[in-house]
Amino acid sequence: MAMTLYELAGADPAQRFSPYCWRTRFALAHKGLEVEAAPWRFTEGHRLAFSGQALVPVLVDGDTVLSDSWAIAEWLEAHHPQPSLFRGAAATTRFINAWADAVLHPALARLILLDVHDCLAPADQAYFRTSREARFGQTLEAVQAGRDQDVHAFRKILQPLRMTLAAQPWLGGEAPGYADYIVLGSLQWARCVSEFRLLAKDDPVFGWRTRGFALFGGLAMAAKGYEP
Amino acid sequence: MAMTLYELAGADPAQRFSPYCWRTRFALAHKGLEVEAAPWRFTEGHRLAFSGQALVPVLVDGDTVLSDSWAIAEWLEAHHPQPSLFRGAAATTRFINAWADAVLHPALARLILLDVHDCLAPADQAYFRTSREARFGQTLEAVQAGRDQDVHAFRKILQPLRMTLAAQPWLGGEAPGYADYIVLGSLQWARCVSEFRLLAKDDPVFGWRTRGFALFGGLAMAAKGYEP
Incomplete structure (x- = not known):
């Protein structure tokens, strides 16, 4: 099953501009991982309540719920080591x-x-x-x-x-x-x-x-x- | 034979304050390498003519003459790999x-x-x-x-x-x-x-x-x- 990425969207749901969400987007692409996007707006904090906080990106992989772009990058690196995002750095x-x-x-x-x-x-x-x-x-x-x-x-x-x-x-x-x-x-x-x-x-x-x-x-x- | 490090000095030759020379000092200590210090002053460019440029740090190891703190760090890492200065980074x-x-x-x-x-x-x-x-x-x-x-x-x-x-x-x-x-x-x-x-x-x-x-x-x- 593909992961789901909650990411910030504009009035047009196709407009995804959050720099933090783009960190995760690039990281997922680097790992060659498929993801389903779930557009989210600033005033929809309640839709992220399941993540225990109110900011995107939120990445959901089965039972795993992750927030914070850095924590997501570290998790991706640990669970999908190749190709490496950090290469020791x-x-x-x-x-x-x-x-x-x-x-x-x-x-x-x-x-x-x-x-x-x-x-x-x-x-x-x-x-x-x-x-x-x-x-x-x-x-x-x-x-x-x-x-x-x-x-x-x-x-x-x-x-x-x-x-x-x-x-x-x-x-x-x-x-x-x-x-x-x-x-x-x-x-x-x-x-x-x-x-x-x-x-x-x-x-x-x-x-x-x-x-x-x-x-x-x-x-x-x-x-x-x-x-x- | 110990290496020689030309480093910037004040009126008191014991006063060594160049941030670039300190990068090299720390790097040499990290590698556990002995070095002889050669105090050098701003107006003694001629004393560095052998290095093909006029700035410290200059590191001399036998026939090898190195300048620029970054180049010195890379050379130390290549020629004395352990313990690593960069660890992949x-x-x-x-x-x-x-x-x-x-x-x-x-x-x-x-x-x-x-x-x-x-x-x-x-x-x-x-x-x-x-x-x-x-x-x-x-x-x-x-x-x-x-x-x-x-x-x-x-x-x-x-x-x-x-x-x-x-x-x-x-x-x-x-x-x-x-x-x-x-x-x-x-x-x-x-x-x-x-x-x-x-x-x-x-x-x-x-x-x-x-x-x-x-x-x-x-x-x-x-x-x-x-x-x-």
Whole structure:
């Protein structure tokens, strides 16, 4: 029986943009595992009650119920060892995971916050506006209005990524690994909701993203979204 | 025959503060390798001419001459495999190396720039002042004068480190690895030249640094410097 992945969706259930869900999507594809998607919305916390918490991704495999993208990746690695997601590098990949959560996402959110809002179902829009405007201390419109300037700070934040990719084709080394899927998931978040141009075409990160979005038969590009 | 490590020194040749040299110091200790230290100063580029470049660390092992801390670490790993520095995680450790270079060091430099200057030999002081004031666009005194404020931004930058260390004892996982030595080297740079208090005592990074500085019989704490 295929696993089920609960993942965040927009008003259009085909619009799946959560960076955390994309980490799991890429990890499942890496393992060659089939999954049935169950679209879920911000205001449907009750539908995840069986998981003992209220956030996606949630992965269900028979009697096993897993939440938290990192815990899911570790479980997949333990139960489906080949091909390896981490190839011995889980500990240092965790730093990249923390960097994406703590540094990359807040900077990226400033560029696409209103676009995320605009793709949500009406009930989710109300929740999203209230919670995010409290977090940013500004209206969604005001946050995103600064993006033509903020994108420069965002691109600067990518510098460690750029330096790493100058030395090797993937964050995981010679082949992609979970470190790549973490950051590709973040960039896919933006692609799914926004036309905004995140990267300059001559940025090495641009070329890496193109290669990453083409993995697994174009998994990322097949999802509803915009030209990156 | 022991290897020779050319490393940056202050006016007092016992004062060795380069974060890049400390990466190599820790890596050599991890491998259990003996090394003879050759103190070197900023204005002695000619003494490194044999290495084909002008920066430390330079490691000499018989006929082999190596420069660049990352290249040295890779060479040590290839020629002295056990105990492993990377344990399979070289590719993702490279991201942490880039993060330290591109993000951690510029923020840390603002807190200790004048203190670095003050420990240098006179000829090095003139070089250091000219080159660093051009880079920062301010006098050394002006840069460091803001450190009581700048330290808050610095501590915020450590957030991915803090999140990683909340989940595992070392950046390398259950045991220290090169990822730890990179960041410990950065913090040791500060300890060697400055009394300034970088970390709050209740910061998980503080406890990790204490454990890291105690490694290899207290290698880091045995070097000339201040109470961290």
